[in-house]
Amino acid sequence: MPVISVAIQKGGSGKTTTCLNLAAALQRSGKKVLLVDADPQANLSQSLGIIDEPVHNLYSELKKEMSGEGSDVRQAIHKTDSGLSVLPASLELAGAELELVSVYGREQVFNWLLQPVEKEYDLIFIDCPHAIGMLTVNALTASDYVLLPLQGEFLPLKGVYSFMHHFDTIKKKLNKKLDLLGIVLTRFDDRKTMNHQVREKLQQDYGNKVFNTVIRTNIQLAKAQECGKDIFNFDKHANGAQDYQQLANELLEKL
Ligand SMILES: Nc1ncnc2c1ncn2[C@@H]1O[C@H](COP(=O)(O)OP(=O)(O)OP(=O)(O)O)[C@@H](O)[C@H]1O
Numbered sequence: 657m658p659v660i661s662v663a664i665q666k667g668g669s670g671k672t673t674t675c676l677n678l679a680a681a682l683q684r685s686g687k688k689v690l691l692v693d694a695d696p697q698a699n700l701s702q703s704l705g706i707i708d709e710p711v712h713n714l715y716s717e718l719k720k721e722m723s724g725e726g727s728d729v730r731q732a733i734h735k736t737d738s739g740l741s742v743l744p745a746s747l748e749l750a751g752a753e754l755e756l757v758s759v760y761g762r763e764q765v766f767n768w769l770l771q772p773v774e775k776e777y778d779l780i781f782i783d784c785p786h787a788i789g790m791l792t793v794n795a796l797t798a799s800d801y802v803l804l805p806l807q808g809e810f811l812p813l814k815g816v817y818s819f820m821h822h823f824d825t826i827k828k829k830l831n832k833k834l835d836l837l838g839i840v841l842t843r844f845d846d847r848k849t850m851n852h853q854v855r856e857k858l859q860q861d862y863g864n865k866v867f868n869t870v871i872r873t874n875i876q877l878a879k880a881q882e883c884g885k886d887i888f889n890f891d892k893h894a895n896g897a898q899d900y901q902q903l904a905n906e907l908l909e910k911l
């Protein structure tokens with residue numbers, strides 16, 4: 657049932673890769689997972705093999721909800737070959753950033769959309785775009801938790817502090833139940849001193865909110881996405897599969 661936004665306002669930090677493979681790992685652990693692609697780039701939808709934009713998608717349902725027509729999110733949920741459920745994105749979703757601004761209850765629209773199906777899933781992950789716009793604010797307002805993936809370098813680290821400022825404001829003004837689930841380091845290279853330094857700095861600042869599991873750099877993760885597959889269906893022996901399964905186990909313990 658918890659809704660988890662995977663967010664941070666830094667492009668290429670591993671949000672989509674984490675959503676996809678964490679969901680696949682949790683599904684292997686027997687959980688029923690829904691993925692929501694809230695990024696107009698539609699990378700998550702494409703990584704799940706959804707290449708042609710489906711007629712019913714997150715934008716089509718948002719549009720209905722914004723016009724007061726009432727959405728039916730179930731008809732927009734796709735089942736992938738590997739059995740994952742996904743509410744796909746479309747390029748038109750970029751327009752929602754502006755359209756949402758003039759709607760009453762503009763930060764709550766995702767909430768209205770997802771509430772009818774929330775109980776049907778053990779976990780829902782929302783893949784956010786790399787900007788703190790209306791889509792990300794909607795995702796955070798509809799969420800119980802936020803998960804931050806991060807590359808272990810100093811510039812992305814600054815992104816965490818800036819993100820936490822937005823997190824505090826949203827928690828205070830829009831969604832009191834919102835909590836930080838954790839920060840996970842991605843594209844981690846054990847030989848890189850900087851990766852270790854960033855990890856230590858995060859541990860000093862955020863303590864046990866930093867996941868013990870790190871996601872190592874693994875080219876198979878990128879190749880799997882290119883083929884429209886999760887890592888378990890692409891190469892279940894890859895380091896990426898091992899790391900995301902370990903992250904899934906740690907996440908279940910935290911919850
Ligand atoms: N651990 C990893 N090892 C190797 N490549 C990775 C790893 N994690 C992610 N990548 C690759 O890095 C690229 C960026 O990752 P991803 O798309 O998940 O980032 P993102 O945060 O969703 O980006 P955006 O903000 O643009 O949506 C992708 O090509 C992905 O396949």
Ligand SMILES: [Mg+2]
Pocket residue numbers: 671672673695699700783784
């Ligand atoms: Mg992405």
